[in-house]
Amino acid sequence: MALEKEAKRMAAEFEYSKDDLNRGVQHFMTEMREGLGKTGGHISQIPTYVTAVPNGTEKGTFLAVDLGGTNFRVCSITLHGNHTFSLTQSKVAVPRTLMETQVAAELFSFLAKQIENFLKTHHNDHFETHKAKPGQVAYFDLGFTFSFPVEQVGINKGALVRWTKGFSIQEAIGKDVCELLQKEIDALNLPVKVSALVNDTVGTLMARSYTSPGKESTLIGAIFGTGTNGAYVERLSNIKKMKDIDEKQGGANYDTTTGLMVINTEWGSFDNALKVLPDTPYDRALDKESNNPGIQMFEKRVSGMFLGEILRRAMLALHNSDNSNASFLKDKTSADNDLTTTTVIEPDSALFKQWGIDTSFLSIVEEDQSDHLRITKQVLEKDLGIQAAATEDAIAIKMLVHAVGKRAARLAAVALGAVILETKRLETDGFVDIGVDGSLVEYYPGFEDYIREAFRETQGIGEEGEKKIRIGLAKDGSGLGAALIALTAHDAEKP
Ligand code: ADP
Ligand code: MG
Numbered sequence: 364m365a366l367e368k369e370a371k372r373m374a375a376e377f378e379y380s381k382d383d384l385n386r387g388v389q390h391f392m393t394e395m396r397e398g399l400g401k402t403g404g405h406i407s408q409i410p411t412y413v414t415a416v417p418n419g420t421e422k423g424t425f426l427a428v429d430l431g432g433t434n435f436r437v438c439s440i441t442l443h444g445n446h447t448f449s450l451t452q453s454k455v456a457v458p459r460t461l462m463e464t465q466v467a468a469e470l471f472s473f474l475a476k477q478i479e480n481f482l483k484t485h486h487n488d489h490f491e492t493h494k495a496k497p498g499q500v501a502y503f504d505l506g507f508t509f510s511f512p513v514e515q516v517g518i519n520k521g522a523l524v525r526w527t528k529g530f531s532i533q534e535a536i537g538k539d540v541c542e543l544l545q546k547e548i549d550a551l552n553l554p555v556k557v558s559a560l561v562n563d564t565v566g567t568l569m570a571r572s573y574t575s576p577g578k579e580s581t582l583i584g585a586i587f588g589t590g591t592n593g594a595y596v597e598r599l600s601n602i603k604k605m606k607d608i609d610e611k612q613g614g615a616n617y618d619t620t621t622g623l624m625v626i627n628t629e630w631g632s633f634d635n636a637l638k639v640l641p642d643t644p645y646d647r648a649l650d651k652e653s654n655n656p657g658i659q660m661f662e663k664r665v666s667g668m669f670l671g672e673i674l675r676r677a678m679l680a681l682h683n684s685d686n687s688n689a690s691f692l693k694d695k696t697s698a699d700n701d702l703t704t705t706t707v708i709e710p711d712s713a714l715f716k717q718w719g720i721d722t723s724f725l726s727i728v729e730e731d732q733s734d735h736l737r738i739t740k741q742v743l744e745k746d747l748g749i750q751a752a753a754t755e756d757a758i759a760i761k762m763l764v765h766a767v768g769k770r771a772a773r774l775a776a777v778a779l780g781a782v783i784l785e786t787k788r789l790e791t792d793g794f795v796d797i798g799v800d801g802s803l804v805e806y807y808p809g810f811e812d813y814i815r816e817a818f819r820e821t822q823g824i825g826e827e828g829e830k831k832i833r834i835g836l837a838k839d840g841s842g843l844g845a846a847l848i849a850l851t852a853h854d855a856e857k858p
Contacts, residue, residue, distance in 0.1 A: 369689035370759035373677055376643045377766035379773045381820045383641065387774070388821055390639045391781035395628070400603045405636070407629040410605060411565050412518040414618045415851045416580040416596055416625070417573040419446040426505040426555060427845035428478065428544075431528075431563075433457065435474060437481040439503075440846035446574050450842055451485050453477070467535035467543055475547035478505075478555060493554040504558040504853045506845025508566060509540055516608075517616050518852045521560045559848040562627050563800075564594035566844025571798020571837035573847055581796040582788050584837065584844075587775060587810070588801025590631055590659075591666040595782045597626045630778050631662030640664060641770065645676040652717065661778070665771045667803045671720035677763050679714060692749060692756050706756070709748035720747070722803060728764040730808045736761065771803070772810045776817030784823045789831060798837035805836060 379387075391406075398408030422444040429436040438452035455477055461470045482490040492500045511530070513521035519541045526532065535543065541557045548555050568584025575581055585593040599605065599622050609615045617624070634640045635658055649672050650656050650663055663669045681691040692714075694705050713719030724746055731738045736757035743749040743757070779797060788795045804810050811834055818829040837844075 365686065366689045366691055366755050366759055367762075369684065369686055369691075370681065370762045373681060374762045374766035377641070377763075377770045379641055379770050383639070384773060384777060384817055384820055385822050387634075387639045387777040388781045388784065388823075391630075391633060391777055392785045394633060395781060395785050398628070399597070399601055399626070402604060405632050405634060407627075407632070408602075408604075409515065409562075409627040409629060410602060410608065411515065411562060411594065411625045411627050412617045413559075413565055413569070413625040413848055413851060414599075414621045414623055415854075416623075417569060417847050417851070418578050418580055419573050419575070420444050421573065421847065421850055423850060424503070425846035425849045426478070426481075426503045427508065427561075427842045427849070428474065428505060429508040429510075429841045429845070430457070430474065431508070431510040431841070435477055436842070437477050438842045438846075439481070439485060440843055442573070442846070442850070446576065448573070448843060448846075450839060452842060453481055453484070462530045462532070464532055465534065467532050467538065468547065470532060470535075471543045472547040472550065474544060475551050475553070478548060479551050479553055482553060482555075489554065494552065497552070500554055502554045502556045504849040505555050506559040506561050506566075506847075506849035506852075507541060507544060507557055508561040508563060508841045508845045510563055513540060513560065515560055516612060518848075519557055519559050558852040559845065561841075561845040561848050562592075562594065563841055563844075564592045564627055565625050565848065566842075567798050567800045567837045567840035568594050568596075568625060568844070569847040570840040570844040571796065571835055573843065574837070575796050575798070575833070575835055579792065579794070579796060581798050582786060583779060583782050583795075583797045584840070585775075585779060585797060585799050585804075586801045587666060587799060587804040589666060589668045591662050591775070591778075591801075592628065593630050593778055593782065594625050594627045595786065596623055597786070598622060599624050602626070628778075628782075631659045631666070633661035633778065635660045640774070643673075643677075645673050645680065648676055649673055661774065665774045667722040667801065669722075670725055670767055670771055670803070671722040672718055674725060674763055674767050675714060675720040677767070678720075678760065681759065681763075682714070691759055692752060695753055695755065704751050704753045706752055707750040709750075712748040714747050714749065723806070725764045725768055726807050728761050729768055731761065768807055768810070769813050772807075772813035773817045775804075775810075776814045776821070779814065780818055780821045780824055783828075783832065784821075789824065789828050794831040794833060796833045796835070798835055798840070800837050800840045 394406045398404040398406040421442045424441045434454050436454045441449045512524040515521035545557045564584045572581035583595045728739050735754045739757040740752050743752045818824045
């Protein structure tokens with residue numbers, strides 16, 4: 364009983380009340396406006412130069428490539444104009460040597476070569492005709508999903524800020540990545556134009572907007588995966604900093620007639636000052652020992668990369684607690700069956716290692732309805748090297764898991780709810796559509812339900828508003844989304 368009480372007390376530290384939630388939403392709206400006004404706020408609010416959102420009637424065939432880390436994906440997407448599409452794709456691992464080469468052209472010519480191979484395999488007629496009679500066939504528009512930090516200055520223009528995820532090609536930093544790719548495509552004489560540089564959240568927004576039923580377009584694309592981020596449709600007139608940005612570019616280099624632009628919020632760094640975010644001892648320790656203390660504070664409480672680590676720190680605190688009655692993962696006599704269990708934690712257990720627990724562990728425990736939490740005990744043994752955990756231990760873990768997961772979902776609702784309220788779409792539109800992607804939102808049991816519960820508690824949304832919000836998974840966001848952005852880029856170019 365003492366253990367259960369102690370676990371309950373710790374779980375309560377993760378509670379994010381209705382008042383907290385509403386304060387969070389208000390502060391998020393404030394930071395949204397700040398980010399639209401100037402560069403360098405907590406929420407960056409980066410203009411994407413995407414000025415229209417699809418409604419499902421779009422048609423045509425487009426190419427998309429995705430350089431995200433380990434793999435390079437090439438695909439062609441045919442939009443049928445009725446919310447459906449077909450997709451053909453190939454995937455290759457990027458050779459380690461090319462990630463660390465001195466010469467940027469080596470990486471980009473490898474990428475262009477993969478595009479050539481893809482065309483030869485899947486669009487050979489087009490490819491051959493172009494070779495024989497250049498100018499006879501139309502160019503494919505290509506959307507380039509590039510998941511590294513770039514400073515975008517046009518729909519297909521963006522300078523690489525820095526490499527992440529194991530890449531380090533000094534020469535490419537500061538260069539326009541679309542131009543680097545186009546140069547190598549041209550060297551191979553391929554009928555391909557790099558038309559759009561794409562962030563994965565914007566791809567998610569576009570993909571959902573195309574596939575969702577009805578004529579209405581989607582408002583938000585949100586990722587809850589390794590990290591978290593969101594993009595949404597903003598009125599151009601609200602993006603106050605656009606005037607300065609345009610001036611630097613010598614005038615607006617995008618279609619202004621729609622009066623809209625998709626904004627990449629970079630909401631992972633919402634409230635880095637911790638004015639409204641919850642902050643437990645476990646959050647503080649995680650941040651302190653991370654490689655970027657003090658930044659991405661919202662992401663550190665919400666996304667897949669971190670939830671396992673928050674849980675691990677809470678479990679460890681419970682294990683090391685000097686409250687001897689609350690013995691956790693230690694030998695104990697079970698009230699269950701009056702048997703003494705001898706729990707063994709292997710010395711190199713992941714419980715003792717930073718980042719030792721993957722967030723998929725939380726999903727399994729949250730889902731577990733088995734007798735005496737048998738499944739939880741099994742994963743404890745398999746993933747954490749903890750043998751013969753008592754049922755009381757498993758119950759305590761489940762309480763902590765639930766607390767960490769539910770808090771993440773309620774914080775996700777802060778971001779989504781703030782965008783819904785700030786854009787006033789509930790007032791102007793019949794309903795609001797949100798596209799989501801990422802393993803956390805896809806697999807964590809009840810993640811959407813907890814978001815919805817929080818929506819009902821949010822002033823300005825409430826019971827009525829919540830019913831008008833649709834949330835849908837946007838699969839293939841990076842391929843389909845990039846194709847759709849290539850399409851809008853192409854259309855915008857027409858006189
Ligand atoms: P990415 O964000 O890199 O595109 P994903 O959307 O697959 O990739 O997210 C990966 C993250 O999701 C990892 O942090 C991982 O811990 C977490 N994750 C993977 N499987 C699950 C699961 N079943 N439940 C919850 N989180 C998961
Ligand atoms: Mg992803």
